[in-house]
Amino acid sequence: MNKTNRSKNKKISRLLIRSLDQELKKKDQNTLAEALKKSPELQREKNDLDAQRQLVAGSAARNFRPGFTQRVLAGVMTKERKTNGLEKFYLNLKLIFRPVAVIGAVLLLALILFNLGAGDPLNSDEMYYASENTVEDILDVSLF
Amino acid sequence: VVAAERNEQELISAARNGDQTAFKEIIHKYQPRVAATVFGMLGHCTEAEDIGQETFIQFYKSLERFRGDSSLATYLTRIAINLSINELRKRKKKMSTFASSARHDLEHIPDSRHPGPDRDVQRMVRKAVQKLEPKFRKVVVLRMINGYTVKETAQILNLPAGTVLSRLARAQTKLRTSLKPLLGDKP
Numbered sequence: 001m002n003k004t005n006r007s008k009n010k011k012i013s014r015l016l017i018r019s020l021d022q023e024l025k026k027k028d029q030n031t032l033a034e035a036l037k038k039s040p041e042l043q044r045e046k047n048d049l050d051a052q053r054q055l056v057a058g059s060a061a062r063n064f065r066p067g068f069t070q071r072v073l074a075g076v077m078t079k080e081r082k083t084n085g086l087e088k089f090y091l092n093l094k095l096i097f098r099p100v101a102v103i104g105a106v107l108l109l110a111l112i113l114f115n116l117g118a119g120d121p122l123n124s125d126e127m128y129y130a131s132e133n134t135v136e137d138i139l140d141v142s143l144f
Numbered sequence: 145v146v147a148a149e150r151n152e153q154e155l156i157s158a159a160r161n162g163d164q165t166a167f168k169e170i171i172h173k174y175q176p177r178v179a180a181t182v183f184g185m186l187g188h189c190t191e192a193e194d195i196g197q198e199t200f201i202q203f204y205k206s207l208e209r210f211r212g213d214s215s216l217a218t219y220l221t222r223i224a225i226n227l228s229i230n231e232l233r234k235r236k237k238k239m240s241t242f243a244s245s246a247r248h249d250l251e252h253i254p255d256s257r258h259p260g261p262d263r264d265v266q267r268m269v270r271k272a273v274q275k276l277e278p279k280f281r282k283v284v285v286l287r288m289i290n291g292y293t294v295k296e297t298a299q300i301l302n303l304p305a306g307t308v309l310s311r312l313a314r315a316q317t318k319l320r321t322s323l324k325p326l327l328g329d330k331p
């Protein structure tokens with residue numbers, strides 16, 4: 001089999017596999033249909049793939065053992081009981097304080113914005129201002 | 145309103161309001177899909193049943209947060225897949241400590257719907273699915289077993305559709321090798 005034929009077969013095989021999960025473009029659909037008509041081997045491959053899909057689809061158990069619903073409900077009850085008490089108290093506390101935290105954050109943000117907008121900008125001279133008085137000057141000040 | 149007649153939205157809001165019958169109805173309705181997912185991911189074992197239960201318990205806990213962006217079936221499947229993956233991780237950790245975990249296989253439990261040779265075929269197929277790496281198993285379970293579209297599978301797994309397609313193609317090839325005896329394939 002030459003290289004061109006091999007790559008063509010590979011392409012057809014890929015199309016065949018893709019056709020199981022995706023709608024092919026019209027052109028690809030025609031290519032595949034023609035190839036399937038011409039090649040019994042490809043047709044067999046398609047049948048095998050279909051059969052394989054059916055086997056896999058039919059293999060899974062789709063039911064739990066009897067009493068599953070009751071077991072789930074019992075599980076829910078147990079979890080609920082566990083969340084009672086202290087955990088529930090903390091949960092309520094969190095719920096109560098959530099609005100307080102949100103309002104506080106908004107107020108803080110508003111305060112910062114207000115200060116930025118209305119307040120005097122900080123002056124670096126003022127920030128780093130140091131008195132020129134010496135210790136002696138300060139001590140010389142008569143208190144009486 | 146009779147529980148059986150209620151649609152998804154009605155069932156959810158009733159369950160939110162503490163209607164136990166509605167929650168039971170949800171379990172009954174979606175159990176097959178969740179079962180197919182967890183058994184497909186973990187094999188036919190008691191752990192899978194536990195994960196199935198946990199799926200519904202987690203859903204119950206998140207009832208308030210469920211916004212209905214996806215269908216209930218998709219939401220439950222996503223929970224089931226995530227819990228199964230966690231379970232597989234735990235298993236992997238355990239495997240290094242205990243060579244053979246104390247997993248209780250349910251394969252021996254008689255299945256009246258598929259007696260005799262049919263059950264053997266099913267067992268072989270399940271084994272072949274279990275042999276797949278989890279990343280391939282996930283797409284097989286969702287697409288081939290649960291029948292989700294490629295787009296839905298991609299959404300559930302949070303993967304690009306192209307990745308789902310390529311994983312499906314590779315999984316198909318791997319399965320074919322394992323299932324050769326059943327398909328009567330010539331090499």
